[in-house]
Amino acid sequence: MLAGLRVLEIGHFVAAPFCARLLADLGADVIKIEPRTGDPARQWGAMVDGRSLWWSMHGRNKRSVTIDLKSEKGRDLVLQLVAQCDAIVENFRPGQLQRMGLGPDRLREIRPDLIVAHVSGYGQDGPGAGRAAFGVIGEAIGGLRYLTNHAPGVVDLPPVRVGVSIGDSIAGLYAAFGVVAALWQRDRAHGDGKARTIDVALTESILSMMEGMLPEYGALGKIKQPTGGAISTAAPSNAYPSADGEWVLIAANSEPLFASLMRLIGRPELIGAPGYASNPERVANAAQLDHVITQWSRTHDADRLVALLDAADIPNSKAFTAADCATDPQYRARGMVREVPDRHFGTVLQAGMVPHVPESPGTIRWTGPDLGEHNHAVLGELLGLPSSAIHALELEGII
């Protein structure tokens, strides 16, 4: 779907590379500029023979070109590449690209309509722009970490991380959205042909997901509180333990679903009973209700719980582990979980593309490239450099 689009990535770690990968997954030609030591993300997570498994997915569909940005010649190569690109995505600390002589103004001398996407912890301006950006800090400032906890007083343990750098990935997704939106306005028939800047902050990306938190605080002084596995406005809805130590989500928060569940667990007397007759009553008694459901859920293994709940048409699911995701028939049928050929690993299990576009489905053209794998192809094809000149740059340590 994005064939014909060329994007330069000067990114590292998660946010900007994830943005660029989303564009590459949909068909854009993404050229990832890396230092000669490589993006540190190449060393992240579990390895096989010194190669990161995550990298096979995180770097896929991109062309890797090594350039030493500290060298004059290296920066000149970047400028020549920019001339051939529609957009650039970067996630240095604000101002760092500028200090290297590669600020937006300089880039746009070369390519006047360049879309420049910056992903940073706190945004490109404002009094806090310069603070070091750590994902967990950004998620805390976005308001997420306060909420990933049990209700106040339940337990004396810290609020949990969601297990992944979700703030980085959401920020990367916002940047991808912004880049294509800017491109549409630039390139359409009656568009304005203009360069634009996409300034995405990790903190703001998280805060944007916080639903009614700000309006309700502003008007009522209400401070949104964590609710553990429950939902503050609907009951019963929680994760319940199985006999074999798994968690099964049950969402029975409507009148018919609640009645079905009570019949299933052998407590039909609670249907319509005082304290359980309406959703507000059930929310008020959610802890007691969860206790009743838990007494039942603990008597069956997770697979049996799922079968019983399915048979009663009650929305439910195990809390999927990696193994559950890997084998799920729906994911497999839609290509969202797939085995991908990889030159180093043989095959590698990867997530598919989001969004799915049936008329022009994204493809995994290749898995994470080796460092500098495309130096010759890119510098030859785009800059017209002969092989001998590229070799000379390698010998000089520029690429």
Added chain:
Amino acid sequence: MLAGLRVLEIGHFVAAPFCARLLADLGADVIKIEPRTGDPARQWGAMVDGRSLWWSMHGRNKRSVTIDLKSEKGRDLVLQLVAQCDAIVENFRPGQLQRMGLGPDRLREIRPDLIVAHVSGYGQDGPGAGRAAFGVIGEAIGGLRYLTNHAPGVVDLPPVRVGVSIGDSIAGLYAAFGVVAALWQRDRAHGDGKARTIDVALTESILSMMEGMLPEYGALGKIKQPTGGAISTAAPSNAYPSADGEWVLIAANSEPLFASLMRLIGRPELIGAPGYASNPERVANAAQLDHVITQWSRTHDADRLVALLDAADIPNSKAFTAADCATDPQYRARGMVREVPDRHFGTVLQAGMVPHVPESPGTIRWTGPDLGEHNHAVLGELLGLPSSAIHALELEGII
């Protein structure tokens, strides 16, 4: 930035409406079709005088038009509106629009190059497409809920919800990305002019954020485990309790930061000590290390902890509550938290726009509209209906 774009939303609850709001925030003309009873989201969350505060933000920048889709005349109005729109965003259960006579084929008889974005629980096809979509179930199937927990064995409580319907919002953001990507290819100078379908599943949107989980499971059988407030690969990084009962995030997971923190808390003897000399050693002893840091953190109030950590240049933050977000100088400076005039509430506190685009910043043109507020404006302007005809439709109960 998206001026000139017109989008029809036939959405309810969170996912499709959030997608359309992102487009509206950047300047698109979004026409939200609602039943005459309104989107149920108009009743969600805390209310003032019977009006939802969240709705003021969730519905902003859109035009509300009521249409009874069960009526022939109503569906005909939708088809006439589709003729004037670039894209449609919907989140009915798969196939439901088709059953109402408004399937993609029918819509494209009217508007051949229409971009159609579907947001659903599990996608438009596959053996599980028809299951009821509940946000919490989708997040569990996406692999998130298994991870929002303390490490196995630490506590006998369910994994927590992240506090918001994050799966719906991420799916909506993916849909917005897909819509503008399809529009770019359709509308650019050498584009293909083609209609495309954007098929976004809530489950897949979550799974796409799971980093190396699938490749590592596929190659090594490794099942990614929850780690509470910590990170499995870096230490110390966690939330630590303050004397006044708050949580303060500290990310001191590099050699210099670890040394600074140990000096700050009066434990310099641990710098370079056996068991703490490298990140892998610290990860292995993370629980012990967190205990040491907690002994210190409990002796100061949160504000004091932040001041001490800031002075030592150690990345940190309180786990921001609604109140902290509302008053943060960086958010205020960037317009990410702002007071917005509202006809019912006077002013209302809202989150700003992501991404920030300095050349054409998104604006809050109006807060969530009243139900059917734009019936006359839209049907008059786009369909050329005279006021009398619109009144007649109202009297008939069509709009």
